[in-house]
Amino acid sequence: MKFLSTLAISLCLFAGPAAQAQDAASEAPAKAAALQWLALSDAGNYAATWEQAGKSLKDQVSRSKWQSVMQNERAPLGGLKARQFKRATFMKQVTGLPDGEYCELEFNATFERPAALVEAVGMQKDSDGVWRVIGYFAKPR
Template structure:
């Protein structure tokens, strides 16, 4: 009887570990996705729009041609002005997003202040590519 109780306890712990393994997949990688997002935003902050496109996810590159990306970012960033401050608002791991294929994503929002816009919300979405690396798949400012 004691052996059965120990086996049940071990089996329960193993089942719990397996059940929670999926939860820590993307959620556990939020810091890595945030680091990629910060590096990528630094490119935008330095007006390196072509390089930001080159370092973005294949999904973004296939959706927006490089010249359109560069023109759009130049227009948007010129009208907003220089980044004065940027504070992390939230970061959430997701496995699906509207209009995007299922995968591993982290939706990150920053409260950002520009010289010409006092309060903006930047949303940046890194995704895990097939090769296991994280790249930015989406970006918009509200």
């Protein structure tokens, strides 16, 4: 499946060293930010997903390209039926990005078409302390 392959910024980058386990309290802010961002995507508000994304994503993908690809690749999935948190992986180093605080969150999601996907959301904690999306990818379970 080609789903958002041109925008899969985080997944290959997050395959680096220094993954760390975190407790639920540390995980909560990143998870909340990811779910808020995913809700915008679920609603088809792709412009807002770009606006709320981190600088790393915005530097690699223009707003118009992001909207176009999301419309062509995400919209055909139809409505979200269910989303369940699977896991979070935290790290300090990500290939191609400066050292910092990063997190990859995975969710099992069920849409109208195709039914079952794993969504991965790459997050970066910005200098203002806010977690922002820097990558998104979905693949069949």
